Amino acid sequence: MSLHLYNTLSGKVEEFSPATDNTVRMYACGPTVYDYGHIGNFRTFVAVDILRRFLRQSGFGLNHVMNITDVDDKIIRNAAQQEKSVDEYTKQYEEAFLEDMQTLNLERPEKMVRATEHIEEMARFIQKLEEKGFAYKTEDGSYYFSIAKFPEYGKLSKKDFGGMEVGARVDVDEYEKDNARDFALWKAPKEGEAFWESPIGPGRPGWHIECSAMSIKYLGESFDLHAGGEDLTFPHHENEIAQSEALTGKQFVHLWFHVRFLLxxxxxxxxxxxxxxxxxxxxxxxxxxxxxxxxxxxxxxxxxxxxxxxxxxxxxxxxxxxxxxxxxxxxxxxxxxxxxxxxxxxxxxxxxxxxxxxxxxxxxxxxxxxxxxxxxxxxxxxxxxxxxxxxxxxxxxxxxxxxxxAVLGDDDTEKMTRAMEWAKAHGKAGESSLTATISDEDAERLVTERNNAKKARDFARSDAIRKQLADAGIVVEDTKDGTRWKRK
RNA sequence: GGCGCGGUACCCAAGUGGUAAGGGAGAGGUCUGCAAAACCUUUAUGCGUCGGUUCGAUUCCGACCCGCGCCUCCA
The missing domain is CATH 1.10.730.10 (Isoleucyl-tRNA Synthetase; Domain 1)
Structure with a gap:
């Protein structure tokens, strides 16, 4: 059997292989860096990591792109509250995320890209959509995608928008949209909020456009696989499909890979x-x-x-x-x-x-x-x-x-110690329940000492050392091939 | 309400139209200076409930109950 994967688009498990050559072109929605990553985030990232590792083991080349969403409403709001620039605010969480990736042995994708570094591409993308009649600008300078112009809208999430009214402008969220379901491509600046200059005027990108613009830039108009948490199916990925296919007229992604939420x-x-x-x-x-x-x-x-x-x-x-x-x-x-x-x-x-x-x-x-x-x-x-x-x-x-x-290499203690140091530096050491431990060298030395005592049949001494090691979280095991130790 | 997913032993969790993988935990045992590790035996006539199809269903169909997700940027 060859690799088979469930494709959200077709609703079936399908045979998977890259379309153009032996390299898999894949895009995975990365974190929005407004806080530390939680265990739910990491279920998705671990699943994608396993996918990429298995693709490689199966003999495929990889071109895996992951975005870092470093601009969105929450980021802008939180940064403003803390009187920090968007950059300054997101940087700390981006660094934390990269460190967390290492902690979980998540491989670095071939390319990691930031939304804020692709404002230009996004603006041009929107411009072209407007030229083609899929996007429209409202009075305040925002841009929306008109889902009525894209009949296949809903094909990923299996939603039927056929009965939607078009034409009558609906006033939602202070903005004027043709249809309540139309989504923002570009948001005009609000009083006192961060914004970027661009060929289509000042403002900030809508959430979905970054993934379309960056994936197409780095992977081409049509690529093999797009991954993310199941919640992204709608609206995020549905909107990506609409924007991208409206622009290129080609099938955007062949296989949509969605990871189920955890409880x-x-x-x-x-x-x-x-x-x-x-x-x-x-x-x-x-x-x-x-x-x-x-x-x-x-x-x-x-x-x-x-x-x-x-x-x-x-x-x-x-x-x-x-x-x-x-x-x-x-x-x-x-x-x-x-x-x-x-x-x-x-x-x-x-x-x-x-x-x-x-x-x-x-x-x-x-x-x-x-x-x-x-x-x-x-x-x-x-x-x-x-x-x-x-x-x-x-x-x-x-x-x-x-x-x-990727669980056999034992560097757990090292990583946990690093976490503890981080916690101390951030005034969170009180939450820690890590026990004190000792270095590999000290452990080795004590194990040798214990073996000498054992050879001399000084079991009291040998057991005392075992106890000492146990208190430091180290388990000693005697086997017929010698003594080994491990951290508990 | 619409669309979708799931309910398997104490816990986690695979799987199949022909009679229940694996891990953890518990109990007993072997081994061992001690201790671990390891191994052996053992723990679901049962796979949410009730019907149906079938020679035979946990596996297919129907109804119901329960849990979960998406449907206003939460992975």
Whole structure:
């Protein structure tokens, strides 16, 4: 089987492949940088990250563009309240977002672009739409898109606007629009608010136009895939289609990829419910980035995911099981030779992972394949039936797995420490529940010391050191291949 | 109201017209100086409820109940 993905436009799971050459041209709606990213945002970004990682593993090239929305009503309002420029205000959150991406092992898209750096392109876009008769200007200098001129309006969100009245001007929001459903392309400046000069006059862009203008600029008039959270289907993406196809007369995007919202503790996340968490909140509560990523990745993107703290604990254990297996394998001292059963199983597991992900990124099933392998190989290892040459294919399978899931490399402590430092610098250290820890070097030194005590059969000393390490969050495990330690 | 998605064990969660993956947790056991890890056994005659189709349905159809999303820029 080859890669199949659900396409919101057709409402079906379709075979996916890039149209022009072997490179996938994809655009993903990025963050609006008015605050720190929350766990819901990151479910979407993790899903897109898994998509791009799997596309690459499937042999495609990538040209992935992500926008940073650094101008919108909320930004302008908040910046004004804090007496900051729009730039100054958005910069801090953009930086935080990039850091959060690293925390979750989200790969950098090939290109990240800011809305405010493409005002010119947007203005020209609107100008052309006006020339073609799809856009009109109102008395105050704002521009709107006339959905009556675009009969296919509603095709993505499956909405029927056929019965809408056209012509009679409706007064909405102080602006004069031909049709209540017409959406803003360009907003005339309001008293005291930030605005930009442009070929179509002063003002600021509507929300939707940035994605059309930037995606077409960097990916062409027709490209392969466009991704975002499910809420963007309407109106955002519907409007992008209308603007873009009105301008070019070509199909804008072939496949629309939408990520389902998550629930937090069984309810829609909202500040009033008290179940609203930024990524940073979770780190400061002591949750590992790898556990967060694992939990977000473990439920297929088309399914609603219930994000709970119990689930987060479970995810941490699951990740640990995989890491334990990997380190057991890596340090094992095995007899020469190979076991054909192992070779076959490794190959089979890779096939299973691949076909699961080919099936609309069924991550839950891919995980099951890996855990099956882990259990069977642990059994063989316990029985002493593993051979030296079995290591490579098993480790290679784990590597394939981690090319997608990216949870095996242990840099959690480092990232959590960074979060704690950030919190201190922002006067939020009080919220932290991170326990004090020690450096790798100190841990190594104590482990060696304990081993010496153990060899001398000084178990009291050895247990005292174990306790000392445990207090620093370090677990020591004795195996027949030597002692290993890990951070809890 | 319109459109759409889902309800599977203690929790999370796959899946199939032929009798329930995987992870976590619990219980018992093996191993172990201790402790972990690992392994073994065990935990849904049952897949929201009620009907229908079928030799057979959790899987298809219908009704109902519940949860969720979009329908005024929330991922």
């Amino acid at each position: 937090v503790e069984g309810k829609k996340m909202s500040k009033s419910e008290g179940n609203f968490f930024t990524l940073r909140d979770l780190l400061l509560k002591g949750h590992k980035p790898s556990a967060i990523r694992y939990l977000l990745a473990s439920v297929p993107y088309t399914r609603q995911l219930n994000f709970t703290f119990a689930g987060l604990e479970q995810a941490a254990h699951s990740v640990q099981r995989l890491r334990d297996f990997k380190s057991r394998l890596s340090m094992a001292n095995l007899p020469a030779g190979k076991n054909q059963v192992v070779q076959d199983l490794a190959a089979h597991t890779q096939l299973q992972m691949r076909s699961s992900l080919d099936d609309d990124l069924n991550t839950a099933q891919a995980l099951a394949a890996v855990f099956d392998m882990v259990r069977e190989m642990n059994t063989l290892a316990d029985r002493g039936e593993l051979r030296q040459d079995d290591k490579a294919p098993l480790l290679a399978t784990l590597e394939k797995f981690d090319e997608i899931f």
